[in-house]
Amino acid sequence: MTDPFSFQIENYKDIPSEKKPFVKTDFEKSFFQALEKEQPDFLLIDLYTDALKETAFVSDHQAITISPIIEQSQIRNDLPIKKIISQTDWPLFLAYWMDAIERFKEAISPYLREEQLILNCGKLTTRYLDSGGKAQPYKNVSKLEQYNRVWRELDRCFLTVFKKAKVINMLEEKYIGDVRYPFGHSVSHYESAYYKKLYQKFKEVTGCYE
Numbered sequence: 001m002t003d004p005f006s007f008q009i010e011n012y013k014d015i016p017s018e019k020k021p022f023v024k025t026d027f028e029k030s031f032f033q034a035l036e037k038e039q040p041d042f043l044l045i046d047l048y049t050d051a052l053k054e055t056a057f058v059s060d061h062q063a064i065t066i067s068p069i070i071e072q073s074q075i076r077n078d079l080p081i082k083k084i085i086s087q088t089d090w091p092l093f094l095a096y097w098m099d100a101i102e103r104f105k106e107a108i109s110p111y112l113r114e115e116q117l118i119l120n121c122g123k124l125t126t127r128y129l130d131s132g133g134k135a136q137p138y139k140n141v142s143k144l145e146q147y148n149r150v151w152r153e154l155d156r157c158f159l160t161v162f163k164k165a166k167v168i169n170m171l172e173e174k175y176i177g178d179v180r181y182p183f184g185h186s187v188s189h190y191e192s193a194y195y196k197k198l199y200q201k202f203k204e205v206t207g208c209y210e
Contacts, residue, residue, distance in 0.1 A: 014073045015069060019069050026064055042118055051154055052087075052151075055086075056084055056085075101157070101161050123171055125188075170194070170198060175190050
């Protein structure tokens with residue numbers, strides 16, 4: 001919820017071509033133009049990035065997300081970053097985040113009602129299936145649980161602003177990660193049954209049955 005930021009990303013070969021549009025959308029703040037064009041019936045939101053990733057200000061009124069794409073690219077070192085807003089300074093981060101959520105509410109209101117927003121309450125997994133299909137724990141479980149506490153708190157705060165939003169609660173589901181996930185092994189990537197359940201719950205809260 002800041003001003004657009006122009007930066008040449010085309011020449012960064014360490015950003016896959018299929019991921020560059022995500023970076024451009026974040027930099028150029030074109031989300032609402034896309035929303036106006038597509039006119040979706042619902043918007044599914046999860047706060048993974050908000051809970052885990054830092055926000056970098058490149059000027060007083062321009063900020064970008066330090067996403068995994070940015071973290072893994074030389075662009076991270078080339079960006080003219082002036083300050084970082086991090087979850088490690090929780091009071092500062094939460095004040096910034098709540099202000100951004102209030103501005104997001106105002107900005108999205110011409111396109112979607114609150115009832116059309118769906119918050120996916122998710123979490124990072126602390127276990128995964130290895131290549132042989134055997135469940136294994138991650139070594140940094142305490143850190144993952146800390147991230148999950150932040151995520152749950154942001155979910156709670158979001159629903160104080162968007163009181164009429166629908167909710168998909170995946171917190172009590174027993175699914176775990178899977179090294180065979182098509183887009184790579186990650187603590188945020190689950191076994192395929194998880195996504196089937198998520199889709200089932202999406203249909204239930206929206207009434208969109210095939």
